[in-house]
Amino acid sequence: MTDDKTYQSVLEAIAFNEDGLAPAIAQQFDSGEVLMMAWMNRDAVTDTLRTGRVCYWSRSRGKLWRKGESSGQKQVLKDFRWDCDGDTILLQVDQTGVACHTGRRNCFFNAARDAEPEIIAEVEIDPGELYGPEKSEK
């Protein structure tokens, strides 16, 4: 999917906030599972559309975050959508392995149960296997 398009009209349709960011929801394209939410700037959107692999903006590291570049748990873009106000992005993706840095399939593993927090999903891959002692992501 690599190409030399500018994606200018898509970028103009998205209302990035005062920090130049928009929240992006990643959803597994076939099952509908909501995997994670992260942030994108203009460069991350362009990189994602150009390569067909999801790239976010890491607010903590202050740089582009090509999902899976450390962990191997990449997201192949299936569809790029945005909402009525243009201020939220919905990425339909095909997730390799697990989306969450904890080693769980998705990040939304906390739930309110009888008014108390409860963890509702198991760790599938040891985070040490994903990143190793030298690596970090997110």
Added chain:
Amino acid sequence: MTDDKTYQSVLEAIAFNEDGLAPAIAQQFDSGEVLMMAWMNRDAVTDTLRTGRVCYWSRSRGKLWRKGESSGQKQVLKDFRWDCDGDTILLQVDQTGVACHTGRRNCFFNAARDAEPEIIAEVEIDPGELYGPEKSEK
């Protein structure tokens, strides 16, 4: 589901931002469709958990926004979840009618097609029927 619990430990698990808000993704609980993204503050979370109907914080109106109070297009809460960092909420809901103020089922009706924006969903209910001349929501 109305009760007198405080939901304090759930509120403490959520990392509201510097404006006291957290993004909340609403997903149709059975189909997996991502319906919309809006914002919640502590009062909105408490109201949602207490009543079993989704309540957001309207940033534009500066007040609690009980989804459907104007339009009738309410969201019954099926599950309340949050992510690994505690900074994003995932609401599994049963949506009455349409979620989007444009009268579409969900808000994510814009997609990149060959690098250009394209509208991929039809209006299902005339917004004039939802809100009427005197009403507004969102």
